[in-house]
Amino acid sequence: MKDLLRFATAGSVDDGKSTLVGRLLYDTKSVLADQIEAVQRASVDKGLSTPDLSLLVDGLRAEREQGITIDVAYRYFSTPTREFVLADTPGHVQYTRNTVTGASTAELAVLLVDARYGVVEQTRRHAAVLALLQVPRLVLAINKIDLIGYDQAALEAIGKDFAGLARSLGFADDAVVTIPVSALVGDNVVDRSGHTPWYTGPTLLGHLESVPVTPPEADSPFRMPVQYVIREHASDYRGYAGQVASGTVRPGDAVVVLPGGATTTVAGVDTADGPLDAAGAGRSVTVRLADDIDLSRGDVLAAAGAAPRVTNELDATLCWLSDKPLRPGARLLLKHGTRTTQVIVGALGQRLDTDTVSYVDAPEQLAINDIARVSLRTADALPVDDYADIRATGGFLLIDPPTGNTLAAGLVGDPLRLQA
Template sequence: MDLLRFATAGSVDDGKSTLIGRLLLDSKAIFEDQLEAVEHTSRTKGYDYTDLALLTDGLRSEREQGITIDVAYRYFATPKRKFIIADTPGHVEYTRNMVTGASTADLGLVLVDARQGLTEQSRRHAVLLSLLRVPHVVLAVNKMDLVDFDQATFDRIDEEFTAFAAKLDVPGIRVIPVSALQGDNVVDRSANMPWYEGPALLEYLESVEVLHESRDAARLPVQYVIRPKSDEHHDYRGYAGRVTGGTFRVGDEVVVLPSGQRSTVEAIDLFDKSLAEAPDRLSVTLRLADDVDVSRGDVIAPVGDAPQVVKDVSATVCWMAPEPLRVGQKLAFKHTTRTGRAIVRGLAHQLDVNTLEPVGSPEALQLNEIGEVSLRLSQQLVTDTYIDNRTTGSFILIDQASGVTVGAGLIG
């Protein structure tokens, strides 16, 4: 079975956590004692229904406030596919958490309340999913039971979102009417909406195609250099990391960047066995035929299709800190397995999340704003564009004093 990673997004109280709880419950992915605990907590709160959101909202503050604050990951499987769900917050001040959850997703699930329709926050999340190159977006029009399963209400939201999504660079768009509380169109198709002829949500999640990296050129950001100290393996030198973007094979000619040294893949090790090839997303150790200088933060890539080595970067940045981002500001950055320092050289424009148009030349980026930023780095960076490789084409910005992540960058 293959694996689908998907992230939920949307405004506050749209029912994201409840929808995930319903998916887990109706697909029989939770234990009886978990359900009993949720039912007991629901009765204690005086609810006349089972609050399925409690299955994902695990922090005490989340339970007290009835909102999602941090990203909650849940795992389940059906006979057709395995799933990893990232339940992300809806509050605008937690947009950074949503970016974290969606950064590795194959699909974004945006919820809207059928009574409210599209909001600025749901549009912002759709834009972020597009910027993060999430290949599929599903709009779940939730709480259809509260509008009497009205087709006209659904059609209006469907038309509005489809027109908005036409501006986004997302290959796959699907709109599904659901009621997370009652389970309509979540796992099984609902008799309450006979006018809807499409798949139920889980049916679509089980059948949607999982798209991996768009290019064939493999990269291995080196996480660790393995040099055993035992006499038996004193000649062993391996470079451990996670393959991204393609496949390495024994015999491939490779280059180590940023140094530019060349060699050949002599062996690929996985625990106590050797492999003929290492595909995308597999963590392995490469051994090279030549004794070249390789350190943590270097990138091993094919000679014929190597990434760029740069010290100046232009990127789309989502700013995540209360204090604004300004020209001249000094920050730390982390890119794959390499860290360093950066200075903000310029702000080209800000992105209007409603029109998707660039706006002027801002003096600063405020919390949750998105803009085009140019950076000067303290050391050379081995990069692809984000559209070519989501791993080597992205980075995070870090406040040097506090160590807090304050921005996420996508290299253009």
């Protein structure tokens, strides 16, 4: 079974994200012949001498007409080495919320910059969002290198500029890789370019195929929100089904049931294919416990020696996704893991200025795309970790009770940990 890498693209308008994604799909032979023919016909109609590979990604009519990406476009492709789920996110400032959506499950992000302009405001904005969401690895893809004559000094200067930004946002030096590419021509995307003999690093696809895919949650303490209780009266079987959100669970492990607080040990870890000796983050399993404990959907099984805190007072960071503004005192629903509870919004804290990557004075209300600190009080106590420590139990959603629409993505604590 091949590994799966979930990654996202981000960058400013006209940096060539959709063309880069189209190039990846085209050069890995991940598109059908009729799709290629349709792109070729559309490109001829536009008076282009070469296929416009962005048309393989920009599917909405408004996107094609404006030449921009509006919605998150998900694409699935594979190579003999690995399978990929790619989220192509918009570049416009007003679609920052879509970048939050696309990057929220990414294990790596490809951040594009135009070789002619280098690091710009939108680069800083997207880098801040990726750092906020704790995306563990970054690729800085310096695109359109053909338009600056493959100038090595200019490309190295851009890489150095971005390295300083990434470091200030908390990215480790070995978590950021810089690759010079031309999505239009294909330089260093799938095949190595003869125009950059001075570049000795991997191609973009080569890096995507070789980068470790172990999520940071793999080494974190065990957490598993209970999705369903499985009972079989004939055999007196009782198990608790869910997906391991972080860490590893094994028979004999001491666990605590939260928010109740009862402790017990794991009697077995079952799947449809039989019992397991261990199950890690991302694996869906049924856990049997040694003791008969009152446990239901919405509860969390956690490592007894490293349990999350249980609280109904949350100091969190919100990424506001709705056209409807958020004001203090709003009564909403909060979904955390498999539990949904009522919540009251308290005071709004400082807002993140993504242009300067710093916090500014608290707003009176949150508008669409705003990112700010906020205090929340939930009706039920929740077992939570800081998002910077464990994303699975540190993330939540705010939901509009009348419509069920998602209003905000929430992160417990301040993942950026910036000084005001």
